[in-house]
Structures are given as structure tokens and as C-alpha cells.
């Protein structure tokens with residue numbers, strides 16, 4: 001099933017409630033956590049997630065761009081995450097496996113994320129326990145970048161691995177998704193499209209979400 005997921009990194013944080021409301025036609029809400037170490041930027045974290053959780057019933061898709069994420073899985077789950085993605089580059093195999101176990105224990109959906117440098121096969125040790133794989137189509141850290149076209153090949157290869165080992169698993173693409181390239185992103189095998197600027201950069205967010213859905 002196709003899901004369009006507004007990323008609040010592109011919202012106006014002084015009007016966060018209004019912005020979330022304007023994007024409620026989305027299938028989930030994407031929440032980018034950055035620690036200034038794993039990525040060269042710092043965004044927002046647990047207290048903000050708690051407020052967002054109290055404000056909306058939307059499914060909260062939490063993308064942890066932080067080192068050693070196992071340390072924070074439980075806290076983000078308690079703050080209201082429904083699904084958590086941890087980066088394969090952010091920890092050892094043991095750390096990633098531990099983070100996924102922790103997600104299971106906390107009752108949140110499990111995802112791993114790949115920076116452009118990671119090979120699709122890096123998901124294999126975890127593939128059977130995943131609810132979603134997130135493929136970055138920009139270098140993580142900032143919204144508003146241009147989609148890296150060569151990452152569509154990674155999307156195709158991840159889709160092929162999922163078809164083989166976990167066909168029910170969602171495949172999310174994050175970074176630089178626009179109405180112009182959404183068709184190609186879907187054709188490559190993604191069924192979950194994150195969009196920050198392409199939604200919050202438009203006056204009519206419902207129309208922007210529809211356009212991405214139909215692209």
C-alpha cells in the first residue's frame with residue numbers, strides 16, 4: 001500500500017500544530033531526530049515528540065539520525081513513537097540487533113535506515129524482523145536537498161531483497177522527493193514516500209499530498 005509521509009523538519013515550529021493539521025491527509029508523520037554527531041545538524045527530540053503525540057492521532061514515524069541509537073529506543077517509544085528507524089551505520093551489528101529487540105519489547109514497529117554509502121545487502125542480517133527499510137536518497141542531515149538519482153538503484157535492489165526474504169516489509173524513501181520524481185521513486189519499488197519541502201513548501205498541503213499520491 002502506498003503511503004505519503006509529511007516530514008515536519010520542513011514545518012514552521014512556531015506553528016507546529018497548525019502545520020501538522022494541514023498535513024493530516026498524510027498516512028504517517030515523519031519525525032527527524034538529529035544529534036549533531038551522526039549528522040552535522042541538530043533538530044528536535046523527546047519533549048517535542050511527546051507534545052506531537054498528545055496533539056495528533058497520526059502514526060508517528062521516528063527517524064533516528066543518532067549514534068548508538070539503542071540507548072534511546074525506549075525513551076522515544078515512551079514519548080509516542082509508533083515506528084522507529086535506526087541507521088545501520090550508527091552502531092555495531094550487536095547494537096543494531098539490540099535496538100531492534102528493544103523496539104519489539106516496547107511494541108513499536110522496527111525499521112533500519114541506509115545512508116547512500118550503505119549497500120542494500122547490509123539489511124540481510126535483520127531482514128526477517130523488519131517492518132520497514134528506509135533508503136536515504138540524500139545525505140541525511142538537512143531538508144530541501146536534491147534527490148541522488150543513483151539511489152534509485154539501491155531502492156530497486158532493496159526491493160528485490162525484500163521480495164525474496166520479507167515481501168510484506170515496507171520500503172520508505174527519504175530525501176528530495178518531489179512531484180516530479182515521485183513516479184520514478186515508486187517505480188523503483190518504494191511504497192512509502194517521505195516529503196518535507198514538497199509538502200510544507202506548498203500553501204495547500206492536502207493538494208501537495210494528493211499530487212504525490214497520484215504522481
Ligand code: DX5
Nearest residue numbers: 007140141143144176196197
Ligand atoms: C533529511 C531527513 C528528511 C527530510 C526530507 O536528513 O531525514 O526526512 O525531512 O526533507 P525533504 O523532503 O525536504 O528532502
Ligand code: ZN
Nearest residue numbers: 030032063174
Ligand atoms: Zn528522515
